[in-house]
Amino acid sequence: MGEMKLASAHLAECRKIIRHGSKSFYFASLMLPPSVRLASTALYAFCRVSDDIADEPGASLAALDHLRQRLDAAYAGTPYDHAADQAFAAVVESYDIPESVPMAMLEGFEWDLVGKKYNTLSDVLDYSARVASTVGVMMSAVMERRSRDTLARACELGLAMQLINIARDVGEDARNGRCYLPEEWLAEEGLNSERLIASPEFTPALGRVIKRLLDEASQIYRLGVTGISDLPASSRLGVRAAALVYAEIGEKVRANGYNSIDQRAYTTRGRKLGLMLRSPGNPLNFSGCDTAAPVEEVAFLVDACERTPEAVRGDGEWMLDMFAELDRRDRASIAKAQANTRTPRTGQASDQRVGQLA
Structure with missing residues (x-):
């Protein structure tokens, strides 16, 4: 269970990477079924991170060699301690x-x-x-x-x-x-x-x-x-x-x-x-x-x-479990945010709106 929660956190981080890095992919992914959505998000997050590193000002072939080392590590079952690497390794193996x-x-x-x-x-x-x-x-x-x-x-x-x-x-x-x-x-x-x-x-x-x-x-x-x-x-x-x-x-x-x-x-x-x-x-x-x-x-x-x-x-069964866990966390986070926006006097929610991102 500990490993499952860790992987769930990695996938949650991958979703953040995609939301900020590729809006077209993110919007289209909302229409994919849960297991495919999460697997593709893990793949795309690693691709996005790799592309960003290669596109950094002053990027060199040494940076690319480092990416190849990260890729080799993911396929060896010893991915780097980065959310995209960890999730990517699980998906390519599965x-x-x-x-x-x-x-x-x-x-x-x-x-x-x-x-x-x-x-x-x-x-x-x-x-x-x-x-x-x-x-x-x-x-x-x-x-x-x-x-x-x-x-x-x-x-x-x-x-x-x-x-x-x-x-x-x-x-x-x-x-x-x-x-x-x-x-x-x-x-x-x-x-x-x-x-x-x-x-x-x-x-x-x-x-x-x-x-x-x-x-x-x-x-x-x-x-x-x-x-x-x-x-x-x-x-x-x-x-x-x-x-x-x-x-x-x-x-x-x-x-x-x-x-x-x-x-x-x-x-x-x-x-x-x-x-x-x-x-x-x-x-x-x-x-x-x-x-x-x-x-x-x-x-x-x-x-x-x-x-x-x-x-x-x-x-994809393990991904379905993770998706359920991510949704549970999202709902808990939203409920907490909504509770924090209520005024002590009336108990009514303030004008601040908290939206759920699928």
Whole structure:
């Protein structure tokens, strides 16, 4: 029981990391079933912490080596004394997630640190596979869906989301000394990444490159979302909600005339909630998962995670217990806060509102 309470505290800390670090993921996760929500939160928290470390000013390859040591320790069953590491170790063991998957994610972070150039679309997809599709296959694993087709579609949905991120963040990335647009495409428009980074400025030529990237994202997105139909029914709404949020971001970039230098497309909290509420009736429903071969750049992730139905051994029961414990703690904390806001004279609650965060 002591270990269970400790793990519950770790997962509670992971939820805080996600609430502050990735609002889109947090809102979409509210629609996932308890065990999947907590497992995915543990995975995403470790990814978020790792990404933040790699993105710190002055981050070096030594910092990345330290992350690899943390990853090795988690897989050895001796995770570092950090909430994200502890919860992550439990999840990857329970759901049989191969270490090569998060290790590929760290390789993507390494490419950021060394300033890797992306000459072709395939190069950009290689990067996106590492920083985004890795999350997709891990999510599929915690949903206990390990068939080749489902994993391929999960990877491709991750690719599409990352391409949308790149299109949205061209200006922000350039100001941070990075460019993820294919050099070949830039050259065709008389542009290059060095000039873009030195002087981020929107031009119609740059807009055409961003449009082209979004068009690629749309094609991959249409393939990736078919995999939602192969997920457990209880998980489809959450994944569909996330897909809708990213599609909305892409449409906002288009509505802004592809100018992501001077403005950053985003969806408000209210809009995210609206998309979540609309997702059950949204026509992202398919008769079945597309059986096309995986996009070449994600095939290595599919190969690593594919399992026969008999070999899938995920065990989410311990997470259900933790979820119940977290809810109990939330209710106790809220009750205490509400009691503290009551005035001694009237016993009525003050105007301070205490909201429960699921």
